Amino acid sequence: xxxxxxxxxxxxxPNDAELIxxxxxxxxxxNALVHVKxxxxxxxxxxxxxxxxxxxxxxxxxxVLLDLRLPKVSGIDVLRRLKSEEAxxxxxxxxxxxxxxxxxxMDAYELGVxxxxxxxxxxxxxxxVVSELGLYWLMVNRPCxx
Amino acid sequence: MTEASAERxxxxxxxxxxxxxxxxxxxxxxxxxxxxxxxxxxSRLDQTQRALMNILEDVEVERGRAEQANALLEAVNRExxxxxxxxxxxxxxxxRAISGxxxxxxxxxAPRLDDEGKxxxxxxxxxxxxxxxxIDDLLTFSRVGRQQKVETQIDxxxxxxxxxxxxxPQAAGRRIEFxxxxxxxxxxDRAMVRxxxxxxxxNAIKFTRARQQxxxxxxxxxxxxxxxxxxxxxxxxxxxxxxxKLFGVFQRLHPLSEYEGTGVGLALVHRIVTRHGxxxxxxxxxxxxxxxxxxxxxxxxx
Numbered sequence: 214x215x216x217x218x219x220x221x222x223x224x225x226x227p228n229d230a231e232l233i234x235x236x237x238x239x240x241x242x243x244n245a246l247v248h249v250k251x252x253x254x255x256x257x258x259x260x261x262x263x264x265x266x267x268x269x270x271x272x273x274x275x276x277v278l279l280d281l282r283l284p285k286v287s288g289i290d291v292l293r294r295l296k297s298e299e300a301x302x303x304x305x306x307x308x309x310x311x312x313x314x315x316x317x318x319m320d321a322y323e324l325g326v327x328x329x330x331x332x333x334x335x336x337x338x339x340x341x342v343v344s345e346l347g348l349y350w351l352m353v354n355r356p357c358x359x
Numbered sequence: 360m361t362e363a364s365a366e367r368x369x370x371x372x373x374x375x376x377x378x379x380x381x382x383x384x385x386x387x388x389x390x391x392x393x394x395x396x397x398x399x400x401x402s403r404l405d406q407t408q409r410a411l412m413n414i415l416e417d418v419e420v421e422r423g424r425a426e427q428a429n430a431l432l433e434a435v436n437r438e439x440x441x442x443x444x445x446x447x448x449x450x451x452x453x454x455r456a457i458s459g460x461x462x463x464x465x466x467x468x469a470p471r472l473d474d475e476g477k478x479x480x481x482x483x484x485x486x487x488x489x490x491x492x493x494i495d496d497l498l499t500f501s502r503v504g505r506q507q508k509v510e511t512q513i514d515x516x517x518x519x520x521x522x523x524x525x526x527x528p529q530a531a532g533r534r535i536e537f538x539x540x541x542x543x544x545x546x547x548d549r550a551m552v553r554x555x556x557x558x559x560x561x562n563a564i565k566f567t568r569a570r571q572q573x574x575x576x577x578x579x580x581x582x583x584x585x586x587x588x589x590x591x592x593x594x595x596x597x598x599x600x601x602x603x604k605l606f607g608v609f610q611r612l613h614p615l616s617e618y619e620g621t622g623v624g625l626a627l628v629h630r631i632v633t634r635h636g637x638x639x640x641x642x643x644x645x646x647x648x649x650x651x652x653x654x655x656x657x658x659x660x661x
Contacts, residue, residue: 226456228455229455229456232456232460232463235463311452334491335458335484336458336462337462339455
């Protein structure tokens, strides 16, 4: 198993997921990407439940890209859970959302989000933001190893 | 006693009796009158009481209605909140997909596309972007209507300076002279007033585009309408007969092909100034520039 999971993408919009994955692929960052489609699946993934109950060793992802408005369990609730559990609280979480509401911004920061990014509509900007995010969190940022 | 005197005696007694009876009758009548009066008074009292009860009931009903209206207003507000949240989230996502997959076609299928095909794709992306801008502007517009106003003292000269600095990238490569004349402080919501200056100065930069030397001034006229701030430019100006249309949503006086914009900026300016109890108006002449005036509550002079 050479590829540990480095990026977890929590995104319910298949278009956004495809566009984001495409950008990562172009930068050779997509091999270690896992895409989960809603908040419940995200929690299953992180806490080894449901279809992720018997996982091979995946290591700790270097970054989670989290959409806010998700079916079943909202992004804010996923964030709350991740930041409150010992095993997951040091994983960097970047909210990547269409929302521009102040409320979301405040909620996310209060829960300890590591970064908050609004998805630009213009694709060139979107692609740039996504690739910068990937490069920064995978190449530049030093994760908490313990 | 003779029979005659006995008879007189008897008549006298009978007379007395009669009188007593009459007295009694009078007394009875008086008592009855009194009782009647009392009855009347009581019924009047009853009436008053009933009237009072009615009024109380009315008050209760009114209060119930007011509470209902309040609850309705709150519900509507919540709904509006949820609506604008959906707009900001759900309308944006398909736009990004349109723009993104158009880009993907350009990148991945370029060899199979001729120039016309590429141009069409560029148009698709451009329009997706425009619609995004429109959504943003409308959201800001609706937000200004419901946001709480936080009033503080505002140093208008400093604010105008920092706004112009922020707008500098839009003026890159152009010669624009920006002058801030002496202006008094105002009182208002800082973020909102900042938006007013942002929109007016951005317009000034935009509409002086065709000038070799753009000139923009921010100042104050104490003698005008009890004191009005103004943003003046030497840009393309406008025809005064359309002056009343300037501040309407989606109203534009210049063709999109020459000057981009969604037609929301000045409507937003109008909304903010009005919410501050101020007034906004404009003067202009085609080809000779425009001046936008607005009033705001006075700040404390230092």
